[in-house]
Amino acid sequence: MRPFSEIRYDVEDGVCTVTLNRPDRLNAVTSTTISELGEAWERADADDQVRAVIVTGAGRAFCAGADLGAGGSTFKYSRASAAGAPAPRRPAARNASAARGRAATAEEHRDGGGTVTLRIFDMKKPVIAAINGPAVGFGITLTLPMDIRIASSAARIGFVFARRGVVPEAASTWFLPRLVGISQAAEWVYTGRIFGADEALAGRLVSRVVAPDALMPTARQLAREIADNTSAVSVTLARQMMWKLLGADHPIEAHRLDSQAMFWTGRSDDAREGVTAFLEKRPARFTLRPSADLPPFYPWWRSRPSSASRD
Numbered sequence: 644m645r646p647f648s649e650i651r652y653d654v655e656d657g658v659c660t661v662t663l664n665r666p667d668r669l670n671a672v673t674s675t676t677i678s679e680l681g682e683a684w685e686r687a688d689a690d691d692q693v694r695a696v697i698v699t700g701a702g703r704a705f706c707a708g709a710d711l712g713a714g715g716s717t718f719k720y721s722r723a724s725a726a727g728a729p730a731p732r733r734p735a736a737r738n739a740s741a742a743r744g745r746a747a748t749a750e751e752h753r754d755g756g757g758t759v760t761l762r763i764f765d766m767k768k769p770v771i772a773a774i775n776g777p778a779v780g781f782g783i784t785l786t787l788p789m790d791i792r793i794a795s796s797a798a799r800i801g802f803v804f805a806r807r808g809v810v811p812e813a814a815s816t817w818f819l820p821r822l823v824g825i826s827q828a829a830e831w832v833y834t835g836r837i838f839g840a841d842e843a844l845a846g847r848l849v850s851r852v853v854a855p856d857a858l859m860p861t862a863r864q865l866a867r868e869i870a871d872n873t874s875a876v877s878v879t880l881a882r883q884m885m886w887k888l889l890g891a892d893h894p895i896e897a898h899r900l901d902s903q904a905m906f907w908t909g910r911s912d913d914a915r916e917g918v919t920a921f922l923e924k925r926p927a928r929f930t931l932r933p934s935a936d937l938p939p940f941y942p943w944w945r946s947r948p949s950s951a952s953r954d
Contacts, residue, residue, distance in 0.1 A: 644686070649676045651701070652683050657694040657870035658863060659687045659768075666702025671710035672781055677755040680785075684762045691932040694870035694878075696766070697862045698789065699773040705798065708780025756781045756813035763788040764814075764886060765942070767879040767933040769869060773862040774798045775855065779837065784811065787818035790882065791865065794840040794849040795858045806835035821889050823847050874913040876931040880904050880941070887944045900943065907938040 651662040661683050663670035687693045700706055763770055772786035774794040779801040786792050794800075802819070804811050811819070811832055820828040827846045831838070840852040853861050869878060884904065888897050908914055913931045920927035 669704035669707035695866035706782030784813040784815035
């Protein structure tokens with residue numbers, strides 16, 4: 644595996660920690676960062692030793708968003724798609740034009756940040772954001788498909804896009820209203836103002852606020868609770884069931900899916916072990932692996948008819 648240059652990737656005791664690592668630039672992202680994040684998700688998903696992922700920032704910031712070193716041209720050019728992320732599906736005509744070297748049109752353009760968040764959306768492992776300081780622009784939209792956000796009391800957050808003359812990216816207009824409600828999302832996005840950790844907690848963007856020196860121990864304790872006590876396959880299925888059902892029109896869709904999942908998991912080795920360990924009053928020793936032991940209907944959402952909006 645090639646070494647990373649703008650992130651750190653560490654695995655210990657079942658927990659993978661991904662650290663944005665450009666502290667001199669407040670961890671502002673470049674095309675290299677985008678590519679390395681995509682590769683990190685692929686590594687973590689493929690490694691059965693990884694049970695949970697923590698994402699944080701080096702130094703005093705979580706992530707200051709896009710690196711604005713290019714000045715007014717910063718947003719003129721696309722950030723590179725994340726390595727390992729599913730390539731957007733394009734009609735043959737688009738591929739042909741790309742092969743001829745023609746610049747992408749607005750319809751053809753795909754935001755690099757969106758490839759990162761869409762890959763997180765499909766992760767088999769739970770992802771915890773440990774927001775240690777300023778998190779603005781992509782620095783906060785990056786966290787929206789993560790399962791749990793914990794903030795340091797030193798965190799400062801801002802959906803600053805309107806103040807930079809652009810729009811929210813990284814599929815955040817889908818994620819944010821579902822997390823905090825449309826009214827709260829609208830206030831934060833339309834004003835583009837910076838707000839503190841307590842407001843993020845009140846608005847349900849983060850689940851808790853802790854002292855700076857307690858942030859990583861808190862995130863790690865939560866990750867270890869998952870790693871030490873649960874079935875990896877159960878967590879994988881539950882994660883995707885909840886995320887993918889956010890857009891369901893009726894609870895019957897959840898009923899059909901959880902009926903199928905319960906039928907399969909209820910007959911699995913992990914179910915037998917979980918019940919036996921409970922009755923014997925001992926820790927369970929789960930053996931099923933997300934890399935090899937998921938049910939045949941996984942990933943069920945990719946078998947649905949695709950729409951033009953998913954191209």
